Amino acid sequence: MAANNQGPLVVSLPLGAPQPGESLQRWLYGALREAILSSRLPSGSQLPSTRALAGHYGMARGTVQAAYQQLQSEGYLDTGSGYGTRVCTVLPDARLNAGFPGRPVRVPAEQPREAPATAWAQRLQAEKPVFMSGGAQRGLRPFFPHRGDVLAFPIDLWRKLHTAHLRTSRLVDMLDADPAGLPALRSAIAQYLAIARGVRVGAERIVILASVQQALDLTLRLVVAPGERVWMEDPGYPGARQLMKASGVAMVDVPVDREGLQVEVAMGLAADARLAYVTPSHQAPLGGELSPGRRLALLRWASERGSYIFEDDYDSEYRFVAKPIPALRSMAGADASVILAGTFSKLLFPSLRLAYVVLPPQLVEGFTRLVSLTARHANSLAQAVLADFIEQGHFDRHLRRMRKLYAARAEAFADAAERHWQGLIEVPPIRAGLDVVCRLHGIDELAAQARLAEAGIDVMPLQLYGVKPQAPGLVMGFAPYQQAAIEQAAREVGRLLRRR
Template sequence: MASALVLDASSGAPLHEQLYQALRTAMVTGRLPAGTRLLATRALAEQLDLSRNTVMTAYTRLLAEGYLVGRHGSGTYVADELPERALSARRAPAPSAARRANPPSLSKRGAVLAAAPPLFPFEQDVSGSTMAFRLGMPALDAFPHELWGRLHHERWRRSWRDTLSHRDPRGFRPLREALANYLATSRGVRCAPEQVLIVNGTQQALSLTVQVLLDPGDAAWVEDPGYPPVRGTLIAAGAALVPVPVDAEGLDVEAANRLRPDARLAVVTPSSQHPLGVHMSLRRRRALLEWAERTNAWVFEDDYDSEFRYAGRPFAALQGLTPDARVIYSGTFGKVLSPSLRLGYLVVPEALIDVFVKARMLADLRSPSLEQAVLTDFINQGHFSRHLRRMRVLYAERQALLVEEARRELRGLLEVGPAETGMHLVGWLPPGMDDRTAAARAAAAGVVALPLSAFRSQTSGRGALVLGYAAVPEPECSEGVRRLRQALG
């Protein structure tokens, strides 16, 4: 055994560390096979001219890590299964016929969720780090990382104890105050800080709303085409989905009333409809609010990227059109700053504050406190408004570049026109061309171009590709368009 161990007295590493490594290597390589009985610590110390404590230290570590096993009254042996083998990935056995015939037992809600279509059926596995043309992603290359890091450091140095002890499930009070002021001046939202709840993004905002306001079997209007996770959230809650067509004026309220006037909730993106980008007309907005008031229903307003309007001021929020509107208003910082920030907000009517706070506590208690505090400083020191102004200019430039490149390179293959709002464009394919096939070809060429049909509940309609441009720098945009031409040509 001792002959298998090589120690270097001139090495700077401690002798017990060298012995540990030598023994471990001998076991892993098979020179000390499983079940081999090791020399006693005193005997090995004598053979290697080491102190017994050095040998005992190495043995103790190998025993603790599972390489050795001790047998009372017998000695110390190499383990039958080394940690490397226990931790290595193993091929999962093929499911047996019995397991396939008897799937795991689920609740009724779990069974509904399991049977639902994938939330993101359109996700494409595109290799590489290209951002062309990923949907819903802000310009990460323009994120103010140095400023954010400085604010992070200053907030931690100034008030780390208060930050660590923050426990309000509604969110950091100064952030809610800053948001209430911002929403009132920039979006026309009617609210006090007490009505603002900080959440982990729009998806959690909708989940809380559905939990509080819908019973299983209740009908809910959803835009068609619309954001697939909205459908997934409602399906998981047992709601009856009512896909409502969207035209140039937004969600067709008259059609919705013909389909299910008894719906309990309408989920809409009125400022920039996702994914078509149209703005809901004032006539439709008033009709929607009147329906909610008349039927005692609610409207969930997803204001996900309303800050990015390139012609005139952003449209006022639906929530602020009338006093006491039956609207749950939601916004997110994921589209403005970074999706990894995981911070969004809800504005709820006063009568619903208590129940929403309870639902928020039961969901996950609260959002990360330090990020909330840093975001508060970012807003109150004027950085947020400056960042928005820079992003509007940058996104307008990137949209114009995409439109120009598409006109030059994709004529006859993809019709891409400008939009007044948003972070993506819809490119229309020639009539009769399947957009899922086109999206698959684009993915094979290294470009993310999502099929519009994946956003639809109905399968009919002209095919199109949804192209995000906000996160795409100029060289990547040009290269992405070139690859699209190759894929579609």
């Protein structure tokens, strides 16, 4: 049977050595057959010519021809004009011992291994992974949260900037970079933070990373010993929660209300905590802001205790009712205790994988050494392109345009909800971000998620974000979806949930 699969050409195939007293033809036949049955020679693979293989192993060409012919007659190889000798796509039963009695070919079964038993591995296995494969496809279906609209990104402009850095005169961008990041990008971020977030800091205090998740991981390693306590918002960002569990710190769940993290409650639960994780500008997932009084209380606690605050600047740029509020890191007294982290993956496109962290002065050297040891550095070519994108004003223009676009889609989402979800789902005013927590009336959130998923509509149950029971709710995104898609999906959600 002809092999249509255009598999790889096997130029050099290690086959071991003949056993004492074994003929070369018998050895070559058996070795090739075992390689085929064990998939070292996969279906469609092209074997060397008889002349090439004979020369490689120093044997007569007729010996190779005889072995090839035997394998062809048994259905392992196929030879034809124009494609040489290939492994057949359908093989005979591997249990048969055709050809030479007394030399059965046994392909050893791969023995299953037990899962690793380290503390890290056990803690990871106890949780369902937050970042799963297939997320990109789900992000295309309404109303998957935490996604921006990559189709609105100025890709032609980005390609032009990228191409400029691939010129021969600029190939230095492809070499290893400073573990802390390219100076041009760190300087551009410093200027942006001063204008947009009220954070005035030198570029030497900024380190470039792949994600906020990486920034939190390195922070936990650097400043929190195993068993020390860490404040975590409840409900809060699942990626942060799961990372804390895996790292072995003692996580303290602190309730969140409309004013953000309840600092007084946190101090009552664990005043000696080493670190507090907060999303003060746009709480994940509830969407509120940390009130001025609680900001002051949080900073006072960190200063008095010698503790740190990890400020995840979550969705702060996409604020629709007023200008983005200043970062917690911009307040007086924050310099020595606040670690500010932000990402460009949601602002531009997810696969960019570039983020930044602003560090207190005493953490810069240790953080940079840790980056060098664990990741070497972030993608230097992407850093160079992003630096140009910011410095030439494209980043600021893109944010302004996307803020208007997302505000319009938030309004379309709220309007569609009012028309189709009366008595089913309550949508609060959408002030910022890419998604919103919608409250359910008399509907189980897991059952609602399952029913909607069957119809091609993706949402996230609120209970996945925290520990303490909350009123039933769904986290629903609106930013990536055009208004017609929002209207159509909203109508379908109403129809499906009214059938309960």
